Amino acid sequence: MAPQTRRTTSFPRVIIDNDTDSEHSSSEEEEEEQVEEEEDVAVRNNGMEPEQSLDPKNKGKAPICISLKKVCKVCKKAGHEAGFKGATYIDCPMKPCFLCKMPGHTTMSCPHRIATEFGVIPASHKCSSNQLFYVFERQLGHTRSQVKPVRIIPDQVCCAVIRYHSRRVTTLEFHPTNNNILLSGDKKGQVGVWDFGKVYEKIVYGNIHSCIVNNMRFSPANDGTVYAASSDGTISCTDLETGISLSLLNLNPDGWQGPNSWRMLYGMDLNKERNAVLVADNFGYLYSVDIRSNTKTGEAILIHKRGSKVVGLHCNPVQPDLLLSCGNDHYARIWDMRRIEARSSLYELAHKRVVNSAYFSPLSGSKIVTTSQDNRLRVWDSIFGNLDSPSREIVHSHDFNRHLTPFRAEWDPKDPSESLVVIGRYISENYNGAALHPIDFIDISTGQLVAEVIDPNITTISPVNKLHPREDILVTGSSRSLFVWRPKESESVEPKDEGKIVVCGKDMKRGGGHGDESDNSDGDTFSSKKKNSKGKKSNLKSYKSINKKVKR
DNA sequence: AATGCATGCGGCC
């Protein structure tokens, strides 16, 4: 097509702004070659002839000028570039630091990245000595150890289910008594039950929820029963053996009436003493359901800003009537369930942005760690101390884009000193040429990064992580796959199943129970002990190397 | 390989 033809069309005039070392334009042929060669061609407006902008079909837009400058993808300005150079991401210097959000530097030179104690901001004042504190210390202080144990970090993938779910994993939960059973929920509403000790033993229930499973908890009375809260607005109660499920609460009995009325359930926890399931919705309300009668108790209570999502609920492990909530209104709040009503919170813990999670410490229940979208973990060393400001803020990359499950820092339930948390990292790091997203173990008493765990085969971001309540095991939900990590020397996998990777087919709707090695019904299965069949090519690349890695 | 899409949240008007 001749250039003249293009200029007579109604499209904005296209001008090639050749910004090579020489200021002069080259011939049109050369320009076209350069257009093909250039990777980054920016389109920007510049002031042009008035008759162009008067053209009604241009709708007042100035003609488009195609610049051949190397242009920043982030701020669209010339002179620098942002984006991946190999496996290293170069920040745009015009934007605040992607890690700590402060202007004046980039992630690479961020003081929080360089600091030995990875990004700790000390509290402006520390005052943790009121009367309650001393009473607490005398009564409960012994439940946590002041001596930090030797950290055993599960840092080797020992088995995995690739593409187990049909959508990304959103929540994980360990079985309360059976050490090898892992529950997983996904964005589509499916609930998976996986015996990772036997690797092939897996079931996916697809009819419990119709969209995101946000939280799951085992029944304290019966460990074959699990409760789940979902964005479909229901709490389910499922028998894991049969998959038979009943709905304890349905906030959308009239079905879909548009996005303004559709209620979704996010935060959920159990209050054992009250035999209650507590859930909170996307409009700021808390609900309580009695699990003996399966009926709602009382009215919904507004616990966060009206219309804002409550994403997390946690009952204190020592005093279950103490409830911790967090939400999109930038607050975490502590409540007393014995006298809870709107605006009656005991404390409000302010954050700069959305709070993804807030948890009491697992043993003494006296510490709090929160994860906020401002890329900071906040630590309160004692709920009996001064809660006006956190004891520590730890800068850590976990602000997510809209398509990821929110990151949550989770305690190590086995750590007697209550100082170790695990959380996935959003920002990628260059590991010998591969851009990987590690899973971080952080000592919240110092802010120190204790370990960063990676596997070259996990190239996706891993926002969902959980540490085993009794064993040195980490499980990770990364995209649609699940990974089990153990410490390097651990031999606790059944020998015949060691290092097995199960790959589920993408068309899997419901897991077949006992996938032995010849069972291909819901996807190919592979292990390090047998040769790979010539299965699906796209999967092959990733699990081949996993197999190589786990073969020891 | 390139493209499109799903759809949360902050900021701006």
Added chain:
DNA sequence: TGGCCGCCCTGCAT
């Protein structure tokens, strides 16, 4: 207050 626009490291399907 509400609607609309835009988004820096997605993941997956086509």
